[in-house]
Amino acid sequence: MVEPATDTKSAVRTVALLKDELDIVIPTIRNLDFLEMWRPFFEPYHLIIVQDGDPTKTIKVPDGFDYELYNRNDINKILGPKASCISFKDSACRCFGYMVSKKKYIFTIDDDCFVAKDPSGKAINALEQHIKNLLCPSTPFFFNTLYDPFREGADFVRGYPFSLREGVPTAVSHGLWLNIPDYDAPTQLVKPLERNTRYVDAVMTIPKGTLFPMCGMNLAFHRELIGPAMYFGLMGDGQPIGRYDDMWAGWCIKVICDHLGLGVKTGLPYIYHSKASNPFVNLRKEYKGIFWQEEIIPFFQAVSLPKDCTTVQKCYIELAKMVKDKLGKIDPYFDKLADAMVTWIDAWDELNPTGAANKGKKA
Ligand SMILES: O=c1ccn([C@@H]2O[C@H](COP(=O)(O)OP(=O)(O)O[C@H]3O[C@@H](CO)[C@H](O)[C@H]3O)[C@@H](O)[C@H]2O)c(=O)[nH]1
Numbered sequence: 190m191v192e193p194a195t196d197t198k199s200a201v202r203t204v205a206l207l208k209d210e211l212d213i214v215i216p217t218i219r220n221l222d223f224l225e226m227w228r229p230f231f232e233p234y235h236l237i238i239v240q241d242g243d244p245t246k247t248i249k250v251p252d253g254f255d256y257e258l259y260n261r262n263d264i265n266k267i268l269g270p271k272a273s274c275i276s277f278k279d280s281a282c283r284c285f286g287y288m289v290s291k292k293k294y295i296f297t298i299d300d301d302c303f304v305a306k307d308p309s310g311k312a313i314n315a316l317e318q319h320i321k322n323l324l325c326p327s328t329p330f331f332f333n334t335l336y337d338p339f340r341e342g343a344d345f346v347r348g349y350p351f352s353l354r355e356g357v358p359t360a361v362s363h364g365l366w367l368n369i370p371d372y373d374a375p376t377q378l379v380k381p382l383e384r385n386t387r388y389v390d391a392v393m394t395i396p397k398g399t400l401f402p403m404c405g406m407n408l409a410f411h412r413e414l415i416g417p418a419m420y421f422g423l424m425g426d427g428q429p430i431g432r433y434d435d436m437w438a439g440w441c442i443k444v445i446c447d448h449l450g451l452g453v454k455t456g457l458p459y460i461y462h463s464k465a466s467n468p469f470v471n472l473r474k475e476y477k478g479i480f481w482q483e484e485i486i487p488f489f490q491a492v493s494l495p496k497d498c499t500t501v502q503k504c505y506i507e508l509a510k511m512v513k514d515k516l517g518k519i520d521p522y523f524d525k526l527a528d529a530m531v532t533w534i535d536a537w538d539e540l541n542p543t544g545a546a547n548k549g550k551k552a
């Protein structure tokens with residue numbers, strides 16, 4: 190049985206790493222009382238709250254937090270017609286927060302994710318671990334069997350080529366969840382009582398050429414390296430699919446990271462996922478995705494981006510063309526999605542007109 194770290198007031202307040210270079214993005218339809226338990230870790234940082242659903246509803250944010258909040262009216266006002274690429278009534282709306290941020294790094298977390306405890310019972314500062322993951326190189330070209338060689342007490346093992354030990358810049362840090370695991374609806378239905386109680390003390394780089402199911406509830410990334418590819422797609426209201434927002438983004442960023450020589454890590458930190466969403470509602474959202482993905486995955490596995498795609502934006506636009514060309518035959522939805530991917534890049538470049546940060550770094 191795992192429990193959240195409810196009393197974090199006594200948690201040691203370490204130096205807030207990257208305090209002025211990182212935004213915390215939270216998609217929400219609820220009041221944000223959960224921030225109270227994260228206060229020792231989040232209070233020094235700026236929050237970007239993306240309020241989904243009814244824009245007339247007031248979202249309560251606990252005192253003491255520095256934040257900006259955007260509802261659907263704000264998104265429509267800022268993006269105009271381009272707002273059509275931002276999902277409504279789905280957590281995918283969070284990617285608007287990535288676009289309006291001006292910081293180098295992003296951490297995104299759901300409002301039902303609480304502070305977890307490590308096996309010693311200590312409250313886990315998930316943000317601090319994500320930052321460590323992002324600031325250390327990744328090793329996508331050769332698997333290190335002692336996992337992350339840059340962690341305290343670990344290193345490259347015998348036989349690891351010295352020419353590869355410098356590693357590559359880390360673009361994404363994918364965290365995990367104790368208690369309610371991120372299962373799809375069929376699995377949730379078959380195993381309604383299953384809880385993840387296993388704390389695996391490991392961080393590893395996902396090898397080049399390998400896709401993975403990216404979950405958006407405990408995720409951090411280097412916005413300047415990969416931000417323009419972190420589009421969470423067209424989901425929710427008016428769309429034939431939901432709960433594939435983070436998955437779609439994860440497949441796109443992974444093929445682009447592989448192409449640009451950037452790293453993606455998964456493992457620590459853990460958060461405590463407090464509640465399971467409704468499996469029947471989830472099944473309705475997911476079902477087309479469950480069979481579509483049997484064609485989507487081979488598509489991404491076969492993606493080969495041209496050499497002249499040297500920035501994230503160029504890669505992403507090329508990917509959108511491939512989606513239209515190769516996935517459009519599955520369903521007209523993919524034509525719409527491909528167009529929305531282009532709109533997303535146009536909106537990104539419009540809101541982030543200057544500096545390498547926003548033009549995507551050259552590989
Ligand atoms: O219409 C909505 C519904 C929810 N939100 C906010 O999004 C996150 C996640 O919501 P919730 O925890 O209720 O749902 P989960 O099924 O646990 O979410 C996981 O599944 C993925 C589905 O896309 C998602 O990436 C995971 O996080 C909360 O903060 C809600 O407040 C919303 O904005 N709009």
Ligand SMILES: [Mn+2]
Nearest residue numbers: 299301464466
């Ligand atoms: Mn949840």
